[in-house]
Amino acid sequence: MIETSVTNEATVTATVTATEVLLPGKVDPSGLRLVQRELSAPAAGQALVRVESTAVSFAESAMRRGRYFGQPAFPFVPGYDLVGVVEAVGPGVDRALLGRRVAALTKTGGWSSAVVLTAADLVEVPDGIGADEAETLIVNGLTAYQMLHRSAKVQAGQTVLVTGAAGGVGSVLVQLARDTGARVIGTAHPRHHEALRALGVEPVDYRDPDLAARVRELAPDGVDAVFDHLGGASVTLSYRLLNRTGTLVSYSIAAALDDTKPVILDFLPLLAKLAFWNYLPTGRHASFYDIWAGSGKPDSAKRQAFRARMRTDLAQVFALLRDGRLTAKIAARFPLAEVAEAMELAESSGRTTVGKIILVP
Known part of the structure; x- marks a missing residue:
């Protein structure tokens, strides 16, 4: 429930009750809990956003x-990114934001109404782009774009x-690479090969014992x-598959997801x-991509540069x-209350969908 009152300075929130997904500890998906929490009015420099779309990513599984x-530390509200509409702003925030659809990279807290x-x-999300479409491209799109153009500088x-x-x-990465004019080889389960070929990708079975060959x-x-x-072992194989001046960009340790030792x-x-x-x-180069690299402390020059780059x-x-050169791949859409499903x-090994799984508050 959101009730607001308007002053000449800013829109001040009277009552905001948010429905959130709480991660109480190391639990199975069924252990996630829906809770309600009263939010404070936006302070100076802040905005209240009514969430339209958020999503499940590898980060939440980890x-x-x-x-x-x-x-x-547990407990906390997961949710790496979100799209929503600005409902209220605090002092010092441009009132032109009110009613605008916006995207945000949050790392946590996005699984909320x-x-x-x-x-x-x-x-700000450009007009003509829906909330779910934009949501698929926040963390995924930024990661793919920056790895391709800033880290590897693919031509x-x-x-x-x-x-x-x-x-x-x-x-997203294969589409951006193809749009750049690069040839793309992609590893995936055979059930996804036809969809990848439709994107111009040359697919290879990731389970093939002779993958390198x-x-x-x-x-x-x-x-x-x-x-x-x-x-793990994959990054070593990846490095060996580079040409003399190739670049390896590592961006996760998905193979270690179920390890029990400290991450x-x-x-x-x-x-x-x-x-x-x-x-x-x-002549080769290798790096680890971190979307938060160079973000710096709040209100620092580094944070301002990070925001500008993002x-x-x-x-x-x-x-x-918007121009149709990139397609938002939505794998499935669930109400926030069905976050466990x-x-x-x-996380299912037999998953047959391609793209991002959306949560709608």
Whole structure:
């Protein structure tokens, strides 16, 4: 329930009761709980956003296992990103935001019917783009765009390998790479191969014991870039598939999702391996992509630069969507109250869907 009153200064919230999904600890999806919480009115520099669309990502699957590096202590509300409409603003915030559809990268807190956020972190969604479409491209679109253009700097005519090409990030990444003019090889379950071919991707079965040989058949001299979400043994294989000047971008450790040791013990060997490869005089380059890198402290110069970069890149992604050069891949849509079912689908080994799983408050 949201009730507001208007003054000459700003819109002040009288009563805001939000429905949220609470992650109480390391639980199965069925252990997620719906709760209600009264929100404070937006303070100076803040805005109240009525959430229209949020989603399930790999991050939430890792967080419920306590496997996401830097996650908050339990209990907390998950939700890495969201799209919604600005219902109220605090002092110092441009009232032109009122009624506007906005996107936000939150890391946590998005699984709610309403949120209070720093207004400077909001990115306006262009007219003509729906909430669910925009939602598929916030964390996934930013990750894919920045890895492709800022990390690997892929050019037309190059060949890239995308692991998990049918996933949330992968399905966006292959489209962006093809739009750039690159040739794309993608690993995925055979059930997704037809859909990937329709996107112009050359699919390879990720379960093939001779995966490296299959990729080398397609790219005998190696590939110009690999985008690896698995970590572990996969990242070593990915590095070996590069050509003489290729770039490896690692961006997750999905293969270690069910490990029981502290997550830092999975990250440190990966980071050490990437650093060692960069030390070698091979001409190749390896890096780990972190969407929050360089975000800095609140209101710092680094945070302002981070916001500007995010706004610029997300605007590019939204423009590609608006122009029909990028398609929002929505795998399924669930009410927020059915978040357990949504997570079970996202984590199912037999999942037959491609793209992002949307939650609608």
